[in-house]
Amino acid sequence: MAKLVKGDKFPNFTVNTAFENGLTIEKIVDGKPTMFMVLRYIGCTVCRYDVHVLTERYNEFAEKGVNVVVVMQSKPETVQRDLAGGTLPFHLICDEAQEIYKTLEINAAKDMAELLGDGMEKLQAKGAKAAAAGFVHGEYEGIEEQLPAFFYVDADLTVKEAHYAKGIMDMPTVDDMLAKI
Numbered sequence: 001m002a003k004l005v006k007g008d009k010f011p012n013f014t015v016n017t018a019f020e021n022g023l024t025i026e027k028i029v030d031g032k033p034t035m036f037m038v039l040r041y042i043g044c045t046v047c048r049y050d051v052h053v054l055t056e057r058y059n060e061f062a063e064k065g066v067n068v069v070v071v072m073q074s075k076p077e078t079v080q081r082d083l084a085g086g087t088l089p090f091h092l093i094c095d096e097a098q099e100i101y102k103t104l105e106i107n108a109a110k111d112m113a114e115l116l117g118d119g120m121e122k123l124q125a126k127g128a129k130a131a132a133a134g135f136v137h138g139e140y141e142g143i144e145e146q147l148p149a150f151f152y153v154d155a156d157l158t159v160k161e162a163h164y165a166k167g168i169m170d171m172p173t174v175d176d177m178l179a180k181i
Helices: 025-029 043-056 058-063 076-082 099-103 112-116 120-132 176-179
Strands: 033-037 067-072 091-094 149-153 159-166
Touching: 025 067, 043 058, 043 067, 043 120, 058 067, 058 176, 076 091, 149 176
Parallel strands: 033 067, 067 091
Antiparallel strands: 033 149, 149 159
C-alpha cells in the first residue's frame, strides 16, 4: 500500500490495544469521525506527554462526536505498566510488529538529526512541560527514529486528512486537531 492521501480508505486492520485484543479499526471507529495519532512508544517522554494531553482534553473531542486513537510501537504490558493501573478514555493501539507503520508507509527518519529536524526548540519546550507533569523517559521500544503521523477519517474510514511528519515535532497540536472538526 502507498501513503494515505485525502479520499483514500483507512485500512481495517485487526489490532491489539493496551487493554483489548483482536479489535478491528471499524469497531474502534464505531461509525464516528476519528483522529489517529501515530507516535513512537509510551516510554518516549514527549509521546507520553501527548497521551497525557489527549487524555486531559478528550472530552473536547467527545463533545464534538469525534474519537481519538493513538498508535504506538509499545507492548500492551508496557503501556499498562506506564499507566500504573489507570485507563485511557480512548483506544491506544499497540503495534509492536509495526504493521500499521509499514502498511501506511510511516517511515523512520534515517538518523536522529532527521528525526529532530528543525524542531529542537519545540522539543525542548515540550520536554520541559513533560518533566513538569512528572514524566521521565521510560523503556525504549521499536524504532527510536520512528517518525509520527496524523490521520483524520470520517465515519466510513475515508481519509479527510493525512499528515506524515518530517520530524518529531511536525505534528498538529490538540488545538490544531480540534480546529479541524
